[in-house]
Amino acid sequence: MRIAALILGLVLTSFLSNAQEKEGVTLTVTIENVLSNEGKIIGALHTEGTFMKGAGIATEVVDAEKGEVTLTFTNVEPGTFAIMILHDGNGNNRMDFEANGMPKESYATTGELVFGPPSFNSAKFEVVDNDLDFRIRF
Template sequence: MKTLLSLFAIVCTLTFSQAQTDGVTVSVTIENVLNNEGTLLAGLHTAETFMKAQGIKTASTAAKKGAVTLTFENVAPGSYSILVLHDANGNNQMDFEANGMPKESYGTTGEMTLYGPPTFEATAFTVAQKDVSHNIRF
């Protein structure tokens, strides 16, 4: 019985350890942060959450003029996009001008269009077995 319990404990420990290290690290460097006001908010999105819900993983840090790097740990293989917002006033949402244009800086991986919101297809990247890094310029 002791042997069976010991074996069970080892299997549980190995399974837990494996779960903690599955996936890769995705890092994003946000360039051209204009000031130290507020917070940088980032979301790692799938096609299902892009522009519809909170990302499957989120990261945030105090804004710092210049460049700031955020990371997402243990990301499973798949197709993703990252959206970043400089929430200068700290209300945890994007603020808009009366004409619908954003008041705060934002960016995404991939291609940004000049008019209209970004699409998942234009901003998506693939995560496989190696760590991934991206730069987003405000």
């Protein structure tokens, strides 16, 4: 009987510890059309307060690979967010612009495709309690 109680206790402890490990959701972002192997792909998770104003609340960086690359944001708590993606081809960790103000490097956001600079309202999504997958094109 003591052995059965011990085994039951270990099983319950295992379930409780696994339930406590996950503190937020996972956001998986696949960029479908990376055009070259040069530089890095930088993804930033933004709130309305950080969108288009600076660094996001979380950043993921992977080496650029022609074709598809995937970024993963883990332990994201519930809220309203947007993701911005940049193909930083020259590795200077920022977007470069032409003299006329047009971007030199590929970029994308979650949400609706808009003409002109992206807005938080067009890029936002809600995180509740389920993992989310996004497929984005530059």
